[in-house]
Amino acid sequence: MTRLxxxxxxxxxxxxxxxxxxxxxxxxAAIDNDPLSGMTYRRNNKGVHLYVNDIREIDPKTILTDxxxxxxxxxxxxxxxxxxxxxQNKNRKGDTRANLVFESVRFAxxxxxxxxxxxxxxxxxxxxxxxxxxxxxxxxxxVGYCLGEPNTVDMADYGxxxxxxxxxxxxxxxGCSVELPKPITPKEQRRTVRxxxxxxxxxxxxxxxxxxxxxxxxxxxxIALKRMARIKKNGGDRFSLPPSLELACHKGKKGYPDVYGRxxxxxxxxxxTTGCTxxxxxxxxxxTQDRAISLREAARLQTFPDYYKFEGNVGQVxxxxxxxxxxxxxxxxxxxxxxxxxxxxx
Numbered sequence: 001m002t003r004l005x006x007x008x009x010x011x012x013x014x015x016x017x018x019x020x021x022x023x024x025x026x027x028x029a030a031i032d033n034d035p036l037s038g039m040t041y042r043r044n045n046k047g048v049h050l051y052v053n054d055i056r057e058i059d060p061k062t063i064l065t066d067x068x069x070x071x072x073x074x075x076x077x078x079x080x081x082x083x084x085x086x087x088q089n090k091n092r093k094g095d096t097r098a099n100l101v102f103e104s105v106r107f108a109x110x111x112x113x114x115x116x117x118x119x120x121x122x123x124x125x126x127x128x129x130x131x132x133x134x135x136x137x138x139x140x141x142x143v144g145y146c147l148g149e150p151n152t153v154d155m156a157d158y159g160x161x162x163x164x165x166x167x168x169x170x171x172x173x174x175g176c177s178v179e180l181p182k183p184i185t186p187k188e189q190r191r192t193v194r195x196x197x198x199x200x201x202x203x204x205x206x207x208x209x210x211x212x213x214x215x216x217x218x219x220x221x222x223i224a225l226k227r228m229a230r231i232k233k234n235g236g237d238r239f240s241l242p243p244s245l246e247l248a249c250h251k252g253k254k255g256y257p258d259v260y261g262r263x264x265x266x267x268x269x270x271x272x273t274t275g276c277t278x279x280x281x282x283x284x285x286x287x288t289q290d291r292a293i294s295l296r297e298a299a300r301l302q303t304f305p306d307y308y309k310f311e312g313n314v315g316q317v318x319x320x321x322x323x324x325x326x327x328x329x330x331x332x333x334x335x336x337x338x339x340x341x342x343x344x345x346x
Contacts, residue, residue: 003026004024004025004026004074004075004337004338004341005025005026005027005028005068005071005073005074005075006020006025006026006027006028006073006074006075006076006077007027007028007029007030007031007063007067007068007073007075007076007077007107007111007113008020008027008029008030008031008048008077008079009030009031009055009076009077009078009079009080009103009104009107010031010032010055010078010079010080010081010100011030011031011032011037011041011050011077011079012032012034012037012041012079012320012323012324012325013037013040013041013044013310013320013321013323013324014030014037014040014041014044014045015302015304015324015325015326015327015330016077016079016325016327016330017030017041017045017048018044018045018308018327019327019328019329019330019331019334020075020077020330020334021045022327022331023330023331023334023335023338024334024338025074025075025334025337025338027045027048028048028049028063028067028068028073029048029049029050029051029063029067029068030045030048030049030050030051031050031051031053031055031058032050032051032052033052033053033054033055034052035052036311036312036316036320037320037323038050038052039311039312040309040310040311040312040320043309043311044308044309049066049067051063055100055103056100056103060106060107060109060110060111061110063107063110063111064110064111068111072111072112072113072114073111073112073113073114074113074114074115074341075113075114075115075116075117075337075341076104076107076108076111076113076115076116076117077116077117077119078101078104078116078117078118078119079118079119079120079325080097080100080101080103080104080120081097081100082120082121082123082124082323083097085098085120085121085123085124085126085132098132101118101120101124101132101136102135102136102139104116104118104136104140105136105139105140105142105143108140108143108145108171109143109144112173114172114173114341114346115170115171115172115178115337115340115341115346116140116145116170116171116172117168117169117170117333117337118167118168118169118170118171119166119167119168119325120166120167121165121166121167122150122152122165122166122167123167124150124167125150125167133150140171144173145171145172145173146171146172146173146174146175147169147170147171148169148170148171148172148178149169150167150168150169151167151168151169151180152165152166152167153165153166153167153168153180155326155328155329156185156190156191156268157183157184157185157186157187157190158181158183158184158185158328158329158332158333159184159185159191159303159328159329159331159332160191160268160301160302160303160326160328160329161190161191161192161193161195161196161268161269161300161301161303162268162269162270162271162272162301162302162326163268163269163270163271164271164272164326165271166329168180168333172346173346174346176340176346177340178336178337178340178346179336179340180333180336181332181333181335181336184332190268191268192264192265192266192267192268193263193264193265193266193267193268193269193287193301194265194266194287196269196297196300196301197293197296197297197300197301198265200212200215200294200296200297200300201215202289203215203216203217203289203291203294204217204289204290204291205217205218205219205220205225205290205291206218206219206220209296212296212306214294214295214296214299214310214317215294215295215296215297216294216295217289217291217292217294218277218291218292220290220291220292223245224279225290226245227241227245227260228260228279228285228290228291229290230242230245231260231261231262231285232262233262233287233288234262234264234265234287234288235261235262235263235264235267235287236261236262237257237258237260237261237262237283238250238256238257238259238260238261239257241260247259247260258270258282258283259279259280259281259282260279260280260285261279261282261283261284261285262283262285262286262287262288263283263284263285263286263287263293264287265287265288269301270282270283270284272284272298272301272302272321272322273322274318274319274322274323275318275322276293276298276301276318276321276322277292277293277294277295277298277314277318278292278318279292295310295314295317295318295321298318298321298322299321302321302322302324302326302327303326303327303328303329304321304324304327305327
């Protein structure tokens with residue numbers, strides 16, 4: 001069987017690479033500028049040449065010569081930083097990282113991939129990113145690629161126990177069609193929080209699972225524990241708090257419903273962010289236990305297998321998990337990519 005080769009740009013901690021590897025693709029090279037993410041990547045994706053550097057300083061000809069033996073690549077994955085286009089980023093105007101998505105054009109021109117997969121937040125094609133899509137389309141056209149229309153998908157439809165809206169696009173030289181698969185877990189069949197983490201040992205504040213280095217509870221302050229004790233189980237929020245326990249910045253305000261909010265057992269989780277183990281940064285409280293979710297629970301909600309090992313301290317691991325593309329989504333899309341590469345004129 002002919003191998004299907006991949007180069008993974010903005011590879012992060014390696015979830016995309018690992019998922020593609022599980023689906024029979026061969027990732028030959030990857031690029032990311034974060035050293036800690038690189039350590040996690042290398043620990044879990046042995047045999048892939050990872051360039052830990054600013055992508056703007058890497059000549060794609062180096063990859064072509066050293067890793068591809070001057071052959072073309074089948075798939076180029078482009079998961080550039082989403083923060084410049086995210087509604088969560090209040091300082092996104094002037095964020096120079098918005099231009100990083102255009103680096104894909106240099107690599108496409110040199111590596112000549114059959115398919116380019118773009119994954120980012122929906123803000124990439126909305127008002128959050130004025131003209132970015134048009135500029136990207138024009139630049140890709142200049143090197144012979146046709147960029148397809150953006151698809152907004154909820155990854156909860158593709159086996160991820162989490163509401164995660166993303167923008168997915170494909171580009172090819174021939175204009176061949178790459179179809180997203182139909183949802184494998186539509187609304188009535190979605191994987192829930194209970195399915196993902198319900199079997200993990202219970203923890204109290206400051207407790208630790210001796211058999212799992214990622215399954216431990218934050219040592220919450222007494223005031224936080226008092227607040228959590230008053231918040232209704234299974235989906236409760238900060239509006240359960242008496243006035244004496246309200247945060248001063250929340251008094252008299254109806255916003256921020258997810259702060260100090262609990263997840264629901266039998267729904268998908270909210271979108272995990274880099275603050276996914278901090279109850280002050282979203283609905284990241286355990287459905288019934290008085291604590292934030294653990295790193296293990298966050299990793300499972302992002303569909304990382306338990307054997308996947310992360311490098312770094314608590315905050316650094318949470319950032320890697322929150323920034324990742326859920327492997328389950330990539331596994332769900334991989335058959336469509338394989339079919340397009342093997343049966344069409346891509």
